[in-house]
Structure formats: C-alpha cells, structure tokens
Amino acid sequence: MFGNSLSGAERARKRRIYAALAVATIFVMFMWYYSSHKPTVSPGGSRLTNLSLSTKMPYLTPNTTTIRPASSGLELVQVQYVYRHGARYPTQGDMAHIKEVYELDGLSVSRDWINAELIDGDKAGLLAKYGYREMTGIAQRTMQRYPTFLADRLRNPESVRFVSSEYQRSHMSARTFQGVVDPKNHTKPVTVLPLNKDTILAMKAGCSMWEQEKEVATYNAGREVAVFDSIHGQKLRERMSGKLGVKSGMTVAHISTLYTMCGYEISLFAQPDTWCTLFDPDTSALMELRNDIKYSRVYGPFGANINKRMACALFTALFRDIDSALRDPPNAISTFRFGHAETIMFVSTLLSLEQVLGTENSPITGAMPFSLARHRGFKTSVIAPFSTNLGIELYKDQHAQPFFRLLLNERAIRLPECTDEFCSLDVLRNKLGDNIGCDFNSICRITPQ
C-alpha cells in the first residue's frame, strides 16, 4: 500500500523541495548575519549610527524623558553646564592625514568619496552646520528641562551667563546656545577667555607641566598602540586594502585616518555610505579602542597624575559660583561654559567618571581583550562626542541643606559615593578636596631640576 519506491517524478519533486529549503535556510542565515553586522544606514539627513566614532562621534539626541524631576522637597537654585563645542571641520592636522589617504597609490573609490570640504584649509576647525544644529537642539531641551527656572532667571540679565574659549567653534557654539535660551538678548555677550588666560576651558594651552607630561604619555601610548597594531593590524590591513584596491603601503595609521574620515562624514554630512561602509560596528569599536589607548593616557585616568588636576581651576570657578548662590539663592548665577573635548575629559578624569560609566577600569593596553575592552568606563564616544556636556544642578532642601545632581549628555549620573542621583553637596565638595581653590599656575609650572 505504501510502496517504498517513489516514482521518478516524485523523487525529483522532493529534491526540488529540499534544495529550496536549503537555499531559504542559507538566505535567512545570511540576512541575520548581515543585519547584525552592517552599520546602521540612517535615513537621509539623520546621523543615527551604531558605529563607535570616538571624538568624532555625533551628539545623539538622548531620551530626556528618563530624567527624574527633583522631589518636591528640593528647590532648584542654580544650573551650571560645561560643553565641548558642536561638530566641527577637521583641524589642520587631520586635514593633512586625510589628504594623504586621498593620495594613496592605487586608491580606487568612487568620486563621491573624495570630499573636498574635509581638506579645505579655510574651514579647518570651524563649527559645522550640524554643530550649530546640535547646540540648538541641546539649548531647546535645556529650556524644556528648566521651563520656569530659566525664564525667571532671565528676568535678571545678570543671572545667566555664557563663557567660551577663544576658538571659533566654542564661541559660536556658545552664541548659538545663547540665541535659543535668550532670544531677546537680555543677557551679556558671551565672555570669550583669551587663550593665554584660559585655565578652565582650553586649560591645556597654558600648562607647561601637562605639555611635558604629554610627551611621556604619548610615548607610552605609542608603545601600546604598537602592541595593538601587531595583534590587529594584519586583519585590518587585509580588510581595507581589499576594499579600497590599495596594493601596498596602507598602514594602520592610514586605517585610523579612514576611521576618522568616517566620523567626519557622519558628524558633518550625515553620510554613512562612503568611508563608513569600510567599518562594521565591531571594527569601529576596535578602532575606538586604539584611539582610547592614547586619549586615556594623554587626557585620562591612565596618564600622568596631573590629568587628575587639570580641571581644578574649572571646579574652583564652579564652586565659587555654587557658594555664592548658596549665600544668596534668589540672585544665583547660572553659567554655561563652552570648551573642548579635553575640557570634559579632564572633568571626567578628576571625578573618576570612568568608574561610573563602565565596569572595566584597568589601564587600556594594546593587548586588552576586546571582550574586556567593550566594558571599559573610559570610552571617548561616550565621554567626548561633539557637544558632550556635563551639568551640575544645585538644589536646597526645606532645611536649606544643599544638594547637587550631575548630568552627562542630558542623562543623570550618580557618583559611587552617593546613594541617589540627588546627593548632598558635601559629598562632591569632599570628593574634590583641594581641587577647589587650587593654584593652577603652580600646578602647571615646571620647577627647574
């Protein structure tokens, strides 16, 4: 009744069904792998990305609905924010590296990958279109976060101030932010700190001791990057040379520039379809790790001890304003300060925020397993993207006891010494210790041996 033998036609039909199932299975598996490894191709104009782009990371709008309002017993007295400027064009140094890649022997990419704006010296270091947009969006959300507080304070033009470093990118970020917060121009013009007097925003500029220590940090970072390149370089070179048609001469340093170019393409032009197609999320995270070997030593917790002091003049200014506000709350001054990537990295280093931001905080080395590195607290795409910002909110309770809350990139963070994000000001004052009232100039002075 149930003969074992199938007719020839039935056998052929079965073979076709099995073949179709096999093809479908392979297709489904490919689509799963591709979708989990390809960079997010954002809709036109959006800069959303799943790539880790280090200090060239665009500022991604946070979900600010997660910010808890203060409990009814806490009255907001003052807000102070410190920012890196918005997305900017490459500095002269980066433009030179980009030009070198454009001129690589055998480079074969389509014309739209060669973006002249990335090597236009007239634009070097200037705030870019998306940098203005970042600042506008952050200012709008700031107004929404403090709807009555800022409106009340702006009635007294003296009580909201804006300060920037001397660089155009910081100054124009401050002016853009001010234009949104104070459209009627009640407040004073942005105070621009001359570079040779700026100890709080472009603080590295005048610090000889840090400059001297930077040489050592850069040397140490170079040794670790060499270890990194010895482990990962071959695979990276094969991947990139194959994709770009470069026959020889591509170094890992060139690949680092390709990675930087991807960051600028996304941050400045919302363009994920050129150099960024060379990087999947894991490769971009690996390149960020290579960068963070350097940044964590030059500016971060794994370099010279002076890195832990470099934000002391800034915190002295912040606490000068906090103590003044506590003496006279109705006339408290809220200040918005606009600096650079290192401004926030030095703040993070002084506060040891890497311990808040990650579970792995051993020195970032060239041989660090990626499985460990992905959990590190010092990650530049988190701490130092364009427009990165740290806020200090000052409150007093019904007994006039002062409390503070920190926000990093519009998300509340809790110091390990605090039991809640709203925390006694004494905890922050004690944590900062003699960084408040420090003599920055003597810290930076090189004492003759």
Ligand SMILES: O=P(O)(O)O[C@H]1[C@H](OP(=O)(O)O)[C@@H](OP(=O)(O)O)[C@H](O)[C@@H](O)[C@H]1OP(=O)(O)O
């Ligand atoms: O993106 P990073 O933090 O590296 O930018 C640095 C600048 O370094 P560069 O982009 O050239 O690699 C650095 O410029 P440099 O000419 O001094 O090397 C600049 O001083 C520093 O403030 C960072 O620039 P930004 O203003 O934070 O974007």
